[in-house]
Amino acid sequence: MTALIFIARHGKVALICGLLAGLLLPDIAQVLRWRIPELVALLLLLTAFRIGLVETLSNLAELRRTVLAVLILQLALPVGVLLIVVLLGLPVTPLALALVLVMAAPSVTGSANFAILLNGDPAPALRLLILGTALLPLTCIPVFALLPGFGDISDVMIAALRLLVVILAAAALGFALRHWYAPDLSERGRKATDGLTMIVLAVVVIGLMSAVRPAFENDPVELAFWVVVAFALNFGLQAVAYLTLRRRGSPAATPLAIVAGNRNFALFFVALSPQATDPLLIFLGCYQFPMYLTPTLLRRLYDSR
Template identity: 45%
Template sequence: MIARLLRLVAANGRLVLVAGLVCGVAFPGLAAAMKPYLPEIVAGLLFIAAFRIGPREAAGKLRDLGSGAGIVGLYQLLLPLGLALGFLFLGISAPLAAGLVLMAAAPSISGSPNLTLLAGSDPAPALRLLLMGTAAVPLTVVPVFWATPALGDAGVVAAAALRLLILIVGAGAAAFVLRRLILKTPTPEALQVVDGISALALAVAVIGLMAAVGPALREEPLRLVGTLAFAFAANFGLQIAAFVVLGALGVSRERVAFSIVAGNRNIALFLTALPAAITDPLLLFIGCYQIPMYLTPLILGRLYAGAKADGPRA
């Protein structure tokens, strides 16, 4: 019975994410209560994604690792550095500008393999980018913060990134061991059950990340609308741009995963690393940013369905 319900959830995973967004906005008390448990929820997401993919697909080929390193350098170093220097040259220091730089400097969100799976594509490249991108943060964040003095100490962020990397590696290793022990050769039905658990976990995670959006809807609706429009433009703009460029370059298998990662970054990483004076003005943007993130499979699903990419594999 439970397995049948989870397969039903998997079949309607995109709508389950929307339900999570609605709950996060409609029940701000619940969102605030869940916020302290986000690190544990993130670890759960990583565990489920790694368990679903398996160690063989996660490791990939040497060629895949090389292309992943290039994407990480482009996404987390060249893009945010270009944005930071551009804002510095133009004299723009608005909170949303700082938020955009932080978003671009962040590694992939922990749920990127789950989102890639919901978009109907192979989640393994997304998991590899998550691992490689998080490991690279201590190096890539230094020049970005140097070009954006208002963001504060890059060393604090690097330390937070190292803690996140330990969490990711630990959750992934545990998932790979369990996968080898109990689900070495999974059936399609078994994978659908895991997909259902993944969708539910994503929906739960977004509730805690929406803590700032519900109050803004009631108290500052105009500011909320403007911030939400900016968040959609930043997230979907980067995804669509990456999808077009990767298609022009002939990338096929990793195209969807790399595009999803382009716009969906773990900006929440900086909440635990930077002082409140810097992050408080960004809380609404971070909350609004979750909305296009979790609507990615629903809104951009048709775009990604046309990509020449492999589907999910065991």
């Protein structure tokens, strides 16, 4: 437990080590790429165990606000961007597609863990993850209606439902383990769980970085472009969301802002053609940089409250 608590205390360093390992160990990244679903399920289990069912559902009045947040983040934002593109008669370029897909996607599974690292409440982030994924089959319909020729929407629904089943099963098991074995989890136990979670997060990002090293070797200029886009989009969404929510006095400004910028847009790859997704594979890898550097580079923003 002492070692895990030490890792939890230096969680930001663990995340950076995962990014570096993804860049420097491409063979391991390719192997871990095929174990990402299992690692994500383990991450969700640990997060649910750490938070607990009681804390997650402690305020049912938050349910309405969570649903409203999902509709704004996953429906209003991407549809607004697409309407601007359509009204201006602009083509749906890979850049425009990347912007829309990120905004239309639900939270990444690690958002609650990022909230913990930034001294925020992880429960709202977990609620957003579950409800955002559950509502994705509905919120993505208008988005794909404005993206003609980009795939079958039923594929997205199937992928979202599959992810929802994994999320619910992993969360249920985590809640059950917490209820059975640690109903009164001590602060030391929480820190140890955070340390184990940091290890899993670091391993997950190694697999997600599998496309970055080849891109660096083949076309570093294109890679640099997508890195800039990833940071601007991720950090921009977080900053706007946090400053807006803080001005409104929201107690959940930190977890909501983290979710605003960190989205699981890879879900949509099952419905899009290879011609549309090939350029975005590099962006998917680049997107891990701002995601995993959020606790380090945006700490000053979130500490400004």
